[in-house]
Amino acid sequence: MYKHLTPALFGASLAISVMQILPDRAIADTPIDPTIPTAPIGESRSELARQRIVTIETRSGQGSGTIVRHVANTYTILTAAHVVNNLRNAPFSITTPDRQQYIVNPSDVKIAPNSIDLATITFQSDRDYAVAELGDSHTLARGQRVFIAGFQGKMLKFFPGTVVASSHQAQAQGYGVVFSSVDVLPGMSGGGLFTDKGSLIGINGKSIGTMTGYVNQSDSRSSPSPQPTHRIKAVSGLAIPIDTFTQIASQLSLDIAPTAPIPVSATLTADDLFITAQEKSEKGDYPGAIADYNRALAIDPKFLEIYFRRGIARSLTKDWSGAEADYTQAIAIDPEHPEVYLHRGSIRNIQSNWQGAKVDFNTAIYLNPNAAAAYIGRGFALCELQDCQRGLKDYDRAIALDPNSAEAYQRRAHAYHRLGNNRTAIANYVVAAELYQKQGKDIDYLNTVAKIKQLVKS
Structure with a gap:
């Protein structure tokens, strides 16, 4: 790791003035609870x-x-x-x-x-503890509501979700259920996947998807002007169906009646192919994932999540037009999916379609007013549309929602620079660099420090 930003880096007087511009809370390691449910849990x-x-x-x-x-x-x-x-x-x-x-x-x-x-x-133990009622994961269906429970530290976390895919084929390590919009956080592995009525129908084990980072239009991150980016944060949770456990319970010395096994067909379903595509995408085999998504869509052309995930895979191969087409198709199937608007807006920023991007981010914010990334994306589009003052308001909102967003500080710094306020721009870059450093993003940290030095010399 690199040393903290110090007066030696910028000069004592500049470093002091920078820290006076922003309050201490701006660089505090403020914990954000990502488990706030999107729907109430009884x-x-x-x-x-x-x-x-x-x-x-x-x-x-x-x-x-x-x-x-x-x-x-x-x-x-x-x-x-x-x-x-x-x-x-x-x-x-x-x-x-x-x-x-x-x-x-x-x-x-x-x-x-x-x-x-x-x-x-x-x-x-001679104490009385409650025992989970085992459900029947054979009945799991796409779109079914579920909730996920497990510990992170000493806090028990709950996430609502829906079943995205359920496979009856032998999947890697038994992971045959994918549920949406849930990040299985460290410590939650081994927790329960429950039906809406409280039956245990799976054991959570991992998340799949690219959880951090972004892709640029250009491979260079050293430009004084930040490149438009497409943030890849779509995450799915994976669980092992409870029926997989009951089928092998006797081998674990447990007297638990197995559910009747479902005959495994030689023909793969769209759900089967979706799961194999997700596994390939996680390993970085995006062409292989796209091929499986294509096969799944040939079986079920209205499988919305596949268009969304194929759009992500295409963006990771920098097929911007293909990714935008997939997001557009997903919106046609479900016009109230905020994540899809967020991703399409990012793709439109990359393609310099600032007006189209602004419209998409407007919709994403309407559907989810707490999406910090949507404010960051719209702020960028507004600034490119020569409205950096309104862009600053979006960056302010993004930081209020996520004080640990280094990208929000970095982009706010760029907006201040474009408005001619280099002193405040430097202050924001300093916070961004501190956050990148704390988060272990060394390349982003060094690039931000380079921007600071460039502004100091100007």
Whole structure:
């Protein structure tokens, strides 16, 4: 990591004046809670999950688990295998909903066969803990409402979501369910995927998608004028269907009746191909992902999420027109999908269609007024339309929504520079550089420092 910005970098008097321009809160490491639900979650469902989810603490980190069985004084927890795969023969702890901590030995852990990312943990207690009701994941359907629960630190997180795809084919590590707009945060792995009525129908294990970063029209980031960018943050959660667990329960020494297996067809469904495309995209095989998306759309031409995800894959290969066409098709299917407008607006910024981008960001903000990225994108378009004063208001709003957005500070700095206010521009660049540094984005940090030095000399 690089050293913090100091008076030695800019000169003592300049550094002091820069820090006087912006209040201390601007560079504070303000935590943002990304789990604010987009739809209310009933208290009964929250409490239902709260009584069944445990925290798992090992030498390798934290995970979550769901209580699925109780016989005499023995409880069984179901979790993701990767949470407990690296115990190194060391005991670990679980914390139950009543904040009781239990020490567990590695001998009480059983890992699922065939590389399925599931494991069970048993512990002994004479206390009364609630047990999750196992649902039937065979009945999962695209568009079905679900909610996700798991711990991040000491806080139990809840996310509402919908099922995007459900596959009955053998998928990598058993991950056969994709649910939308959910980032399975560190610590939530092994938590539960529940139906709207509270039945456990899956175990969360990972997120898939490009969670950070952006792609530029140009590969150069050293230009004094920032290039329009397309931020790639569309994330899906993945879960292992609970029926996968019940089918192998006997191999984990559990007496749980398996659900009837669904006959596996040799013909792949659109959902199957969507999941394989997502896996390929995660590995950076965007052409392979696009090919699978194409095959899926041949089966189901109205699969909205595929147009959205294929648009992302195309943008990552810098096929701007193809990406824009996909986002447009997705909007035709569902005109109330704010993420699609956000992505199409970004693509239009890249193609210098500032007016079209502004319209898209207007719609994204109308549909989701708390989307900081939409204000950043619209601010950029407004500035290119020679209206940097209105652009500054958008950047201010973006920062109010996300004080840790280095990009918002960087773009606000550029707007101030275009308006001839270099002193305030430098102050914003300083904050952006500090944030990039804290976030480990070394290239962005160095490029921002270069901009600061350039303005200092001018």
